[in-house]
Amino acid sequence: MRGMLLWITVVVLPLPFLIGWAGSAAGTRLLWIPAAFTMGIYLYVWLYMRPTAFELSPTSVDIVWPLRRQSTPLNSIESIESLSGPEFRQRYGLGYRIGAGGLWGGFGLFKTKTVTFQFYISHMDQYILIERSNNRPLLITPDNPDLFAAEVAVAIGTGETA
Numbered sequence: 001m002r003g004m005l006l007w008i009t010v011v012v013l014p015l016p017f018l019i020g021w022a023g024s025a026a027g028t029r030l031l032w033i034p035a036a037f038t039m040g041i042y043l044y045v046w047l048y049m050r051p052t053a054f055e056l057s058p059t060s061v062d063i064v065w066p067l068r069r070q071s072t073p074l075n076s077i078e079s080i081e082s083l084s085g086p087e088f089r090q091r092y093g094l095g096y097r098i099g100a101g102g103l104w105g106g107f108g109l110f111k112t113k114t115v116t117f118q119f120y121i122s123h124m125d126q127y128i129l130i131e132r133s134n135n136r137p138l139l140i141t142p143d144n145p146d147l148f149a150a151e152v153a154v155a156i157g158t159g160e161t162a
Contacts, residue, residue, distance in 0.1 A: 008102045009104055012102060013042070016034075016036070016038040016042070019031050019038070020032045046066070046104070047067045048066075048068065049065070049099065049107040050065065050104045050122075051064060051107075051120045051140075052064050052066060054140055054142040054148065056151050059073060060072055060074055061074065061077065063140070072130065072135070072138065074152075075156075076132050076134045076135070077130055077133075077152065078132065078133050079130075080131070080149050080156070081128070081129050081149065082126065082128055082145050082146050082149045083126070083127045083129055084125065084126055085124050085126070085127070088127055088129075088139075092115060093112050093113050093114075094112070095110050095111050095113070096110070096111055097110055098110070104122065105120070105121050105141075106119060106121050107119065107120050109136070116136055117129075117136060117137050117138065117139045118136045118139070119139035120138075120139075122141050123141050126146075127140070127145070128140050128145050
């Protein structure tokens with residue numbers, strides 16, 4: 001996690017604890033109810049929305065979460081490319097997120113004027129765009145984007161990234 005998403009996470013993560021503490025300091029424990037609800041949302045995002053890894057297996061590209069796994073078969077990948085943040089914005093323009101975002105990254109769908117992406121990002125400076133024949137384009141941010149893209153390109157038989 002880097003940049004603005006790291007800053008948002010650092011600011012937002014302690015908020016439920018601060019809300020609960022402020023309520024206790026003011027003599028009411030009622031504020032622990034919204035604080036606990038917010039912590040539940042954080043837990044859901046951490047376990048179900050925020051990927052822990054992007055993996056290349058012999059047959060698929062996998063997105064791994066603590067409680068689930070999503071596989072994209074290699075034979076359904078039409079192309080893969082690495083895009084910088086400015087390149088992405090120049091090509092697709094601005095958009096909006098449908099899903100979770102801000103805390104640890106952005107996850108779910110990202111809709112631009114022309115394309116709706118499935119996305120799982122933890123920074124906004126370098127993306128991997130995977131065009132799939134059977135699903136929405138996938139936008140991810142693995143730890144080493146260029147190496148990941150090159151390995152997937154070899155695995156799908158193109159040998160090069162777009």
